[in-house]
Amino acid sequence: IISILMFFISNLGERSGSIGLLFKQSMGDILSPKVVDKGFIFIDLNDATTIADQLGSVRYAGLLRDCFSLLGEIVAVTPMDIYQFVGDEAVITWDPRDNDQALMAVQLFFDYRAYLDENRDMFIREYGVAPGIKCAVHFGEVVKSEIGRDRKHLVYHGDVLNTTSRLLGKCHHFGTDAIVSEKVMGMAIKTARNIRFHALGEMELKGKEKKVMAYGARSVPAESREQGYGR
Secondary structure, eight states, X not given: OHHXXXXXXXXXXXXXXXXXXXXXXXXXXTSSOEEEEEEXXXXXXXXXXXXXXXXXXXHHHHHHHHHHHHHHHHHHTSSOEEEXXXXXXXXXXXXXXXXXXXXXXXXXXXXXXXXXXXXXXXXXXXXXXXXXXXXXXXXEEEEEEEEOSSSOEEEEESHHHHHXXXXXXXXXXXXXXXXXXXXXXXXXXXXXXXXXXXXXXXXXXXXXXXXXXXXXXXXXXXXXXXXXXXX
């Protein structure tokens, strides 16, 4: 009986994202809309349309499953949570009230990319391609609420998500795999020792009246790390 109960709870936890989230939902903690500070990481598969055409729908779905499975392993050892998967894109949340999580959010991308590289041979053997990724990181005020009647879903609403998505779309234009907002860079650079940031300038983003200052981020090899990275 205990084994069945634990399996049931674990399965619900997996479907809800985490046991903690499941508990909050059960206790009604997030039933009513509320304004919260939340950080987001948008991670997207490079050349997704081309790869999907090459593999076909079924094999492409398998590729996404294996990619996101590895991402889940990385996120599981952090205080962050996977919010949702949208096609070939994963959205991860983090807490900007914790000063360390801004850097952790950026580092998560590079850790995930390295993990994909470690499994490169497996992907080539199974799918004939080695997946590449890009990301955008941002934070700010959003509205957190639940939607749905019979089956509840946690959702976030706000300009922060739109801005993060637009920043992600600028990666190819600027030739970088990681773009962060000025707010994220300002927090992360305080403790960064293995990541360098470089200014990309003020960007005009669709749907926003004001330009957004953004920075590219890159991982620095251990042998070339220095104290006090500049912008």
